[in-house]
Amino acid sequence: MNRRIDWTAHIVLILGVALFVLPVWLVFAGATQDPGAIDRGELSLLPNLHGFGVFADVLGNGVAGATPVWRMLAVSFGMALAIAVGKIAISLLSAYAVTFFRFPLRMVCFWTIFITLMLPVEVRIIPTYAVMAGFGLINSFTGLTVPLIASATATLLFRQVFLAIPDELVEAARMDGAGPWRFFRDILLPVSAANVAALFVILFVYGWNQYLWPLLVATDPRLDTIVIGIVKMIGTDSAVPWNKVMATSVLALLPPIAVVLLMQRWFVKGLTEGDK
Amino acid sequence: MMASLKLEGLRKSFGATKVLHGIDLELASGEMLVIVGASGCGKSTLLRLVAGLEEPTAGRIVLDGRDVANLDPAERDIAMVFQNYALYPHMSVFDNMAYGLKIRRLSTAEIRKRVEEAADMLGLRPLLDRKPRQLSGGQRQRVAMGRAIVRHPKLFLFDEPLSNLDAKLRVTMRAEIKRLQRRMGVTSLYVTHDQVEAMTLGDRLLVLHQGVPVQLATPMEVFERPADIYVAGFIGAPAMNLLPARLAAGGTAAQLDAGPLVPFADGRRAGADGMKLTVGIRPEHVALVAEGGLALQVDLVEPLGSETVLIGRLPDGEMLSIKLAGAAPPEETVHVAIPPPNLHVFDAATGLRLEPRG
Amino acid sequence: MERRTIFRGWLLPVAFVLPQLLLTFFFFLWPAGQAIYASMTRQDAFGIRTQFVGAENFTDLFSDPLYLDSIRRTVVFSASVAVLSMAVALLLAVFADREIRGRGLYRTLLIWPYAIAPAIAAVLWVLLLHPQIGWIGHGLRALGIHWDYKLDGAQAMLAVILASAWKQVSYNFIFFLAGLQSIPRAVIEAARMDGARGWRRFRTITFPLLAPTTFFLIVVNVVYAAFDTFGTIRALTRGGPGKATETLVYKVYVDGVENQNLGSSSAQSVVLMLAVILLTAIQFRYMGRKTER
Numbered sequence: 001m002n003r004r005i006d007w008t009a010h011i012v013l014i015l016g017v018a019l020f021v022l023p024v025w026l027v028f029a030g031a032t033q034d035p036g037a038i039d040r041g042e043l044s045l046l047p048n049l050h051g052f053g054v055f056a057d058v059l060g061n062g063v064a065g066a067t068p069v070w071r072m073l074a075v076s077f078g079m080a081l082a083i084a085v086g087k088i089a090i091s092l093l094s095a096y097a098v099t100f101f102r103f104p105l106r107m108v109c110f111w112t113i114f115i116t117l118m119l120p121v122e123v124r125i126i127p128t129y130a131v132m133a134g135f136g137l138i139n140s141f142t143g144l145t146v147p148l149i150a151s152a153t154a155t156l157l158f159r160q161v162f163l164a165i166p167d168e169l170v171e172a173a174r175m176d177g178a179g180p181w182r183f184f185r186d187i188l189l190p191v192s193a194a195n196v197a198a199l200f201v202i203l204f205v206y207g208w209n210q211y212l213w214p215l216l217v218a219t220d221p222r223l224d225t226i227v228i229g230i231v232k233m234i235g236t237d238s239a240v241p242w243n244k245v246m247a248t249s250v251l252a253l254l255p256p257i258a259v260v261l262l263m264q265r266w267f268v269k270g271l272t273e274g275d276k
Numbered sequence: 277m278m279a280s281l282k283l284e285g286l287r288k289s290f291g292a293t294k295v296l297h298g299i300d301l302e303l304a305s306g307e308m309l310v311i312v313g314a315s316g317c318g319k320s321t322l323l324r325l326v327a328g329l330e331e332p333t334a335g336r337i338v339l340d341g342r343d344v345a346n347l348d349p350a351e352r353d354i355a356m357v358f359q360n361y362a363l364y365p366h367m368s369v370f371d372n373m374a375y376g377l378k379i380r381r382l383s384t385a386e387i388r389k390r391v392e393e394a395a396d397m398l399g400l401r402p403l404l405d406r407k408p409r410q411l412s413g414g415q416r417q418r419v420a421m422g423r424a425i426v427r428h429p430k431l432f433l434f435d436e437p438l439s440n441l442d443a444k445l446r447v448t449m450r451a452e453i454k455r456l457q458r459r460m461g462v463t464s465l466y467v468t469h470d471q472v473e474a475m476t477l478g479d480r481l482l483v484l485h486q487g488v489p490v491q492l493a494t495p496m497e498v499f500e501r502p503a504d505i506y507v508a509g510f511i512g513a514p515a516m517n518l519l520p521a522r523l524a525a526g527g528t529a530a531q532l533d534a535g536p537l538v539p540f541a542d543g544r545r546a547g548a549d550g551m552k553l554t555v556g557i558r559p560e561h562v563a564l565v566a567e568g569g570l571a572l573q574v575d576l577v578e579p580l581g582s583e584t585v586l587i588g589r590l591p592d593g594e595m596l597s598i599k600l601a602g603a604a605p606p607e608e609t610v611h612v613a614i615p616p617p618n619l620h621v622f623d624a625a626t627g628l629r630l631e632p633r634g
Numbered sequence: 635m636e637r638r639t640i641f642r643g644w645l646l647p648v649a650f651v652l653p654q655l656l657l658t659f660f661f662f663l664w665p666a667g668q669a670i671y672a673s674m675t676r677q678d679a680f681g682i683r684t685q686f687v688g689a690e691n692f693t694d695l696f697s698d699p700l701y702l703d704s705i706r707r708t709v710v711f712s713a714s715v716a717v718l719s720m721a722v723a724l725l726l727a728v729f730a731d732r733e734i735r736g737r738g739l740y741r742t743l744l745i746w747p748y749a750i751a752p753a754i755a756a757v758l759w760v761l762l763l764h765p766q767i768g769w770i771g772h773g774l775r776a777l778g779i780h781w782d783y784k785l786d787g788a789q790a791m792l793a794v795i796l797a798s799a800w801k802q803v804s805y806n807f808i809f810f811l812a813g814l815q816s817i818p819r820a821v822i823e824a825a826r827m828d829g830a831r832g833w834r835r836f837r838t839i840t841f842p843l844l845a846p847t848t849f850f851l852i853v854v855n856v857v858y859a860a861f862d863t864f865g866t867i868r869a870l871t872r873g874g875p876g877k878a879t880e881t882l883v884y885k886v887y888v889d890g891v892e893n894q895n896l897g898s899s900s901a902q903s904v905v906l907m908l909a910v911i912l913l914t915a916i917q918f919r920y921m922g923r924k925t926e927r
Binding site: 005006008009010012013016017019020021023024026027030038039041043090091093094096097098099100101102103104106109112113115116117118119120122123124125126127128130131135146147149150152155162163167170171174179180181183205208209211212215216227230231234235242245246249252253256257259260261264268271272 | 637638639640641643644646647648650651653654655657658659660661662663664665666668669672722725726729730732734735740742743744745746747748749750751752753754756757758759760761762766767768769772800803804808809812861862864865868869872883886887890891896899900903906907910911914
């Protein structure tokens, strides 16, 4: 093997990394700078070391009288967590039922769940809104999360994982005297732990990044997610306090990025093996 | 812990496909019975029926005097060693062995005692805290055995437990399984496609062919008096030579299509002269002669060290193999004779063994 | 595919699928049915009387030049996003797959953008492209280019394409890299022994072997661009200027929520459902072929 440094690769990859790091860095640096200077287009790449107070400011006070950012972060966090946990729980159970049992209408159940793949929330926004209104769930945390819990992707993924579990492992557990519930708890869950972790990352990011559904179903500012909040901030045509918007953007980016980075190994494996 | 096993008219079909055509079998307490046959013969299905992993289409499975055919595997008090070991990947060796006992709510002290006892028996003591992925193939195999042993079951089932090991380890583990089974005296069913395993391990063999039991006997009996052409060809390596022939001389000899007339050493066979026969002779029984006999044109010489296998063709085109002690003669054509005492005679039409009359 | 080993009983499994079935029914099947029903009705101006009109909403839709424009726009937008983000991702993946120092770090630095929300990506790009405060916007103006994506339709389209493609690169990168890593080393080594190098080796060996990944990603990217970019467009351009960036999904929202035209909006939803069904069918057809191999 040659030991020369592969300059082409390094240059291409550094440019690629810059393509993503630079905008985020710019926003981070911008957050700390004087709003007047930003308005004049004099954004510096160097953060102003005396300007970090802006993060505490938006967290506690919000931007231009809107909901404080900590509150929006809390709503986003709760929503992402509820969607991830709820979806994992529900799809583990239903995938277990359709793969490990024979019961009447089993395939009907499976296809019913499967169909939801074809009905993303974006194509049925208005009637779903009507259903939620009928249940009186508009402007409630339940309304925000529950309709996003029931999609088929996670169920299909777990079904695939479960189908790949060797028959003999199940049989060994049965010979050891494990019933369906014990098998689920003692064998299936621990064996699928890596997949659960990967799916958690994917779903947490999915939940955190929702925009259209919260926009429709939660008009109460107290239920604003961080994503909704930021888009609202830049939506006004009047003077936008850009440094505060930038500070909020940085805060909005951190939690999902942290989850992805912390669980990178499982996440990448789970995404590429399962999503196909 | 000793228990007998009795299978009565056991049948299994998957849809329209009949997999087992009625198995009747009785195992004495402590006996090791090996079920042997080619892949797809139904031997694994038979084992899974006994285990309770499949439901029989018809028939009874009587374990220790109780019909267990409709019980869940958990209620049968049977332990099984799987081909791929099926160890729980997330559990330590200790927990793998202890799991079945925990479910049966044994006391912690009793579980520890039993697991350690089995671990000592199998040389697994130092490995109890490891995960399966940290073990070698042979060690995993031992854990799978240990998991069965700790249960103190009425019946052991082995589903080709050695087929994933390399050749050398297989021999070692084979001896170990036999030693353990003897020592513990647990009634056992052992499924394999490997005839050497079958011969060495079994107190008795059941040869299955396409879902039908063709012979149930001790290993030596199966070898010395195969019940039909299938068994004759299946047991023994290299396989028995099977030559076309006709009944001759009033039932006292076989007229080989290849030429010679071979008299029966053990007596007359029933049937009209000219009836089609298949005559079997094991390669190690074919004798080399200086001259006369049959001329065999040698195609292939396989030296195995202590012995040599010659494969060649008779004048009429029939293949014949010979196993010789020592090295092969240098000639391209050798002369062979078929010693009458070692002859196996089968009815060519039914494939069944023809015994001497009376 | 079916399992060989199954547990007996039906009470437990039915109890286990029930939560998902209920959610599926109330939040998927029922609304979808409602959408199909509403797509065949029309309300009077006061929203009091509802009248059944059959396929009229659909014929109206497909004779409406605005809708046809929106279809065209969505196709251009989706294709651009897919091509751009996949090309960049493939380039990066090929180099990140090389045996170079620090490739673990490079990978991590290219994977994290997966976590960026489409709407937040748009906000970042607003901050870059804004004619007044953005680095790029400001720079373009300094060069004498009249840059203002809030007034120029073509520029607006470019902006939403850039922001949408940018957000999707890391997803594509993850899959391309996994695809590259699953190519057996022996195949690449054989190609090297055959003397294939550089671009030629990529074009004749690597890229064809990546075909399943590429195909999968095309479908995923088109679905993403067509359906998941509502937030991006809303944050950047609100569909404007005029209707320059109004894609089909955005139009459903505008017609249904802002203009309260339930019949037309529902008909549009139904058309989109059919589009998703088509794309899903394509994807599964390909998946079926993959498992057969």
